[in-house]
Amino acid sequence: MPHRRDGARGGSASAAAVLEEAGSSEHAREILLDAPLTSSGSFALFDEDSALLLDLSPVGIFEAPEAVAGTHLRTNHFLTPVPATDEKSRLYQPDSGERYALLRDRIEQGPVERAEELVERLITGPGEPPLTCVPDMNAPSGHRWATLATVVLGPASRTAHVLDGTPAEHMSRPWRTLQA
16 A cells, blocks of 8 residues: 655564564554654554554554454555545555455454354455455466465464465465464
8 A cells, every 4th residue: 555655664663663562552553653654554453452453654644444343454555534645546446445345245244253254255256356366377477466374363362373375275274373
């Protein structure tokens, strides 16, 4: 989600500060609000009690609303109006908006009881906006986008379940579980 005012420097210093210092999602927001921003991005911040999704850009930090009650969704575009005004949308639209709408529609189908249900909602078929990327080997080098991993985070259990592959491969490939 590039912004017209993006500079050359990335947000890695901000990300490092959040990872090293933040004890909660609110504390992470405070760190980001104090940091100078020269490029755009997104932060999904969560702890055992809360979750925040932020649009970051050189014009400020803005909290994105929940897409569906209790659920934050992110694709490749700003979700808040101020940074969206000067977004370089030609890079990701209309695809990003279509993927966001598909995700929102699938989440609105009802609550997810198991991680497997969520992963299954990420599988797309012909004619649907692709939620994951399978490389087109006929495309020129540098345009063969591929989803390399699927990650399911469990804030309450402090776990990350990682699949080496796309959601469509979740039944045929092993998952790794990381515990903090």
